[in-house]
Amino acid sequence: MSATLQPHQKELFGHPVGLYILFFTEMWERFSYYGMRGLLVLYIATSATASDPGFGWTTKDAIWLYGWYTMLVYVMSIPGGVIADKWLGQKKTVMLGGVLLCLGHGILAIPSKTAFFTGLALVILGVGCLKPNISTMVGGLYKQGDIRRDKGFTIFYIGINLGAFLAGIIVGIVASEYGWHYGFGLAGIGMLLGQIVFVWGQKYLVGVGDFIGKASESTSDSVVNRALTKIEKDRVVVLLISFLIVIVFWGAFEQAGGLMNLYTDIKVNRTTGFESPDWLREIPAAVFQSLNSGYIIVFGTTIAGFWVWMYRKGKETSSLFKMAVGTIIMGLGFVFMMFASKEASSETFGKAAMYWVFLAYLFHTIGELCSSPVALSFITKLAPVKYASIMMGVYFACTGFGNKLAGSIGELSQLEPYEGKLVSTKEVVYPFTEKNEYEVKKEGGKSIEKDYAINRDKNFEIKASVYPEAGKVVFKGYNKENNLNSLFTINEENKLVNKLVESGASKESPYHAKLLFEKDEEKAKIEENKGDGKDYQLSFVLEEEQNAQEYRIFFGITIFTVAFGLLLIVFLKKLKKLTHGAEDFNLETKEAEGFELAEE
Numbered sequence: 001m002s003a004t005l006q007p008h009q010k011e012l013f014g015h016p017v018g019l020y021i022l023f024f025t026e027m028w029e030r031f032s033y034y035g036m037r038g039l040l041v042l043y044i045a046t047s048a049t050a051s052d053p054g055f056g057w058t059t060k061d062a063i064w065l066y067g068w069y070t071m072l073v074y075v076m077s078i079p080g081g082v083i084a085d086k087w088l089g090q091k092k093t094v095m096l097g098g099v100l101l102c103l104g105h106g107i108l109a110i111p112s113k114t115a116f117f118t119g120l121a122l123v124i125l126g127v128g129c130l131k132p133n134i135s136t137m138v139g140g141l142y143k144q145g146d147i148r149r150d151k152g153f154t155i156f157y158i159g160i161n162l163g164a165f166l167a168g169i170i171v172g173i174v175a176s177e178y179g180w181h182y183g184f185g186l187a188g189i190g191m192l193l194g195q196i197v198f199v200w201g202q203k204y205l206v207g208v209g210d211f212i213g214k215a216s217e218s219t220s221d222s223v224v225n226r227a228l229t230k231i232e233k234d235r236v237v238v239l240l241i242s243f244l245i246v247i248v249f250w251g252a253f254e255q256a257g258g259l260m261n262l263y264t265d266i267k268v269n270r271t272t273g274f275e276s277p278d279w280l281r282e283i284p285a286a287v288f289q290s291l292n293s294g295y296i297i298v299f300g301t302t303i304a305g306f307w308v309w310m311y312r313k314g315k316e317t318s319s320l321f322k323m324a325v326g327t328i329i330m331g332l333g334f335v336f337m338m339f340a341s342k343e344a345s346s347e348t349f350g351k352a353a354m355y356w357v358f359l360a361y362l363f364h365t366i367g368e369l370c371s372s373p374v375a376l377s378f379i380t381k382l383a384p385v386k387y388a389s390i391m392m393g394v395y396f397a398c399t400g401f402g403n404k405l406a407g408s409i410g411e412l413s414q415l416e417p418y419e420g421k422l423v424s425t426k427e428v429v430y431p432f433t434e435k436n437e438y439e440v441k442k443e444g445g446k447s448i449e450k451d452y453a454i455n456r457d458k459n460f461e462i463k464a465s466v467y468p469e470a471g472k473v474v475f476k477g478y479n480k481e482n483n484l485n486s487l488f489t490i491n492e493e494n495k496l497v498n499k500l501v502e503s504g505a506s507k508e509s510p511y512h513a514k515l516l517f518e519k520d521e522e523k524a525k526i527e528e529n530k531g532d533g534k535d536y537q538l539s540f541v542l543e544e545e546q547n548a549q550e551y552r553i554f555f556g557i558t559i560f561t562v563a564f565g566l567l568l569i570v571f572l573k574k575l576k577k578l579t580h581g582a583e584d585f586n587l588e589t590k591e592a593e594g595f596e597l598a599e600e
Contacts, residue, residue, distance in 0.1 A: 015152055016141045018208060021201030023159035026134055028194025029098070030163035032105050033073075033127065035171030035187035037257050038289040041066045042265060043180045047459050047518050052179050055113070056521060058539070060414035063258045067407010069120060070254060074400025076128025081136075081393025083129065090133035090140075091205065097130025098195040105188030111181045119184075132392040139380030140208040149377055154304040157373040161293035161300070163190070168290025176284040177277075183286075228384055234578040235382040238320075239391060241575060242378060243398040245323050248564050249371055250402025251409065252557045253330055253364055256292060259410035260337070260360070263550065264288050267344045269351040288357055295365035303369040319378035320575055323371045324568040330367025331561025336360040337554040345547035348478070348512050349463060381582045413553040415546055417539040420490035422517055426454045426533025429487065432477060433460050455531045457519045462487075466542065467510040468500040478512065488515075488538050503544070513540040 044062040046054025057065070084093040104122030107115050138156050142149040167187065175183025228236070264270070265285035274280045311317040340356035375395065383391035422429070435450040436458075453460040463478035473496050475484040490496065505511040516539050523535040568575075 015148060015155065016204070018141050018201070018204040019138065019152055019155060021197065021204050022134055022138055022141075023156055025094075025098075025194045025198040025201070026156065027159040027163035028190045028192075028197065029101065029127075029130060029134075030160045031167040031171075031190035032101060032163075032187040032194070033123070033167075034164035034289065034293070035167035035190065036105065036108060036123070036184055037070070038168055038172055038261070038286040039175050039180060039183050040069065041258055041261050042286060045262065046180075054180065056518065058414070058417060059262050060411050060416065063262070063407055063410035063414060066258045067404045067410065069124070070257065070407065071400040071404035072124045073127045074131070074396040074398075074403060076124055077132040077393040077396030077400070078128075078390070079393070080128040080130070081132045081390040084133045084136075085387070085390055090137050091202075091208070093129050093133045094137070094198065095195075097126045097128070097133070098191065098198060100126030100129065101191045102126075102188065102195055105184065105191050109181050109185030109188060132396050135396075136380065136392045137205070137208050139377070149380070151304050151308070153373045153377040154300055154369075157369075158297055158300045161296035164293035165290045165297060168293060169287055172284045172286030172289065175286060231580045232384045234580060235582060236384070236387075236391075238575055238578045239379060239382050239394075242320065242323065242375065243395060245320075245327065245371075245564075245568065246375060246395060246398040247402040247405060248561065249323070249327050249330065249367075250399050251405030252327075252334070252561050253368060254403045254406035255334075255410060255557070256289065256361070256364065258407055259413050259550075259553070260357070261285060261289065262410075262414075263337070263340075264357055267351055267550075268340070268354055268357055270354060283354075288361075291358060291361040292365050292368070295362055296369060299365065300369060303366065304373075307370075316572075318572070318576055318579075319374045319381075320568065321572055322374045323378075324565045324572070326367040326369070326371025326374075326565075327568070328367070328562050328565035329370060330364050331558050331565065333360045333363030333367065334554045334558040334561075336363070338551060338558070341547060341551040341554060345544070345551070349514070349543065382579060409553060409557065413550050415541045415549055417541050418490060418492070418496055420488050420538035422488050422533075422536035422538060424487045426452070426531075429454055429460075429533065432462050432482070432484065432487070454517075454533050454536070457524045457530060459516065459518050461517070462515045464513050464515050464540075465510040466500065466513050467505045467507050468497050469507065471497060473497055473500065474507070475513075475515070476510075484515070488517075490538065499542070499545070503542075511545070512543045514543070515540045 041059075041062045043054045044057050044065055045059050046052070047056045055062075080093060080097065083096075084090045088096070100122050104119045104124075104126055106119075107122065108119035110116075110119075135156075138153060139149065142152060167190065171183045171186050174186050262285075268285075270283045270285065272280060272283060307317050307322060336356045336359040340352035340360070343356070344350045344352040379391055379395050430452055433452055433454070435452055438449050438451060438456060440447050440449050462484065464475045464484055465478055467474055473485075473490070473493055476482065477484060500511060503511065517536045518539070520535040520537060523529050529535065
């Protein structure tokens with residue numbers, strides 16, 4: 001490397017130094033985003049009267065919010081791209097996004113519903129400004145046709161997942177040990193670090209991500225104002241088709257933060273055999289979100305190297321082919337979730353082994369590595385330069401639509417709970433429950449007390465066998481003969497009776513349910529109501545029904561994604577013609593400069 005080179009011309013490990021600035025900026029931004037994402041559904045679904053309270057929404061509603069939030073995060077990439085292309089340029093828009101994210105994550109640390117939704121709104125706006133533009137800047141570091149571009153995006157992608165990996169472990173453990181809002185606050189610190197890195201590294205990004213609308217008149221005429229050529233129009237068509245792949249891929253993949261996150265929390269045996277600390281004795285569900293990013297760190301360069309090897313062997317390595325293969329492999333990961341569902345349902349109130357989740361995420365990750373970083377690079381190869389950020393914004397918007405699809409599919413997996421209310425006194429409830437340990441703060445320290453949950457306005461659960469008899473529903477304690485019907489009333493009992501009769505449940509072959517009793521949130525705030533055992537609401541689903549529904553969803557995702565990937569391969573040749581050789585010309589290792597994204 002010549003000593004006379006300017007900072008923005010320098011290279012490190014065969015790539016522009018600017019790549020590593022963007023790497024670390026995105027790493028900390030993803031630390032903040034995935035840290036919060038890993039907690040979101042679990043926090044929303046946690047009871048408002050739990051020891052560390054959440055919103056107390058149903059799992060179905062929690063996934064509904066998750067779907068909308070993750071969709072909006074990425075849909076806002078379209079206005080984020082427009083802001084960059086029309087007014088600020090990519091670099092300044094990334095800066096703006098970072099500021100909004102710092103504010104949003106900071107506000108999320110405040111324990112109030114108003115602060116929570118305000119923080120979510122700011123995070124949505126911040127990601128919309130930052131995400132499409134920082135990715136486009138990566139493409140701007142390389143000349144058109146530079147073979148290093150795909151590998152550069154893979155390195156960038158590893159940065160994304162290093163942040164996500166650290167967030168899944170650190171934020172998940174902090175939230176488990178100290179509370180939800182400490183986890184949200186830690187995510188905000190990560191974003192602040194990312195903003196500091198980006199500001200410091202500006203000297204390595206000279207000429208990348210600047211506002212081209214203020215270029216010279218000749219540049220403006222040739223790039224900004226001219227109409228698209230026939231080749232560029234064809235390439236845009238291919239990009240739009242590839243965006244359909246993106247929707248399908250993320251519609252399946254993003255079950256990770258919603259359905260699979262909840263499934264891991266409820267239906268997977270997370271105990272390890274260690275006695276302490278608490279987070280190691282039973283691994284927090286949010287920590288499993290780090291598996292995907294951890295696998296990417298381990299296998300990222302290997303998968304990228306495999307495709308380079310295939311290319312040099314003269315095999316099919318087009319971006320569309322990689323995306324199709326990635327979709328198929330990712331879809332096959334849900335086969336392991338089908339096995340997990342079968343194992344969990346093989347015994348009453350059973351749980352699946354952790355290794356099914358490990359295997360599912362492994363296949364999801366390999367599929368993602370084949371598809372996602374390639375899709376980013378594909379856009380920078382085909383997108384006309386004057387629509388560079390907008391097309392990247394459309395890509396991320398399609399990712400958002402895929403996320404919303406994921407939320408809708410996740411909602412389908414969660415049955416509407418049957419509801420009722422507790423009508424007996426707390427003294428009658430005692431024999432059906434066990435005392436729990438509670439940490440009590442006292443002057444001079446803390447102590448541990450044992451008490452019934454109902455005495456402390458906490459949630460409690462009773463496992464029951466359920467079957468129809470003489471037009472009524474009978475609830476009995478699981479593996480006991482004690483009748484539970486006198487404890488509560490249920491709404492729409494006839495609906496439940498009909499469901500049990502249709503399903504063939506009987507006294508000899510009953511269905512089962514975990515009866516969850518939750519104190520009314522507003523009544524629990526009234527001091528004179530403390531520990532009175534009143535105002536408890538009941539909710540439950542039939543375990544057999546829920547298990548069957550989750551299995552159907554996992555099976556359906558597998559079949560659809562694999563079939564879709566195979567169909568894409570069938571039409572591969574026709575689609576490649578419309579790219580007009582955008583991926584046919586590769587320069588081995590020339591200095592990266594400029595940022596035109598498509599040939600004229």
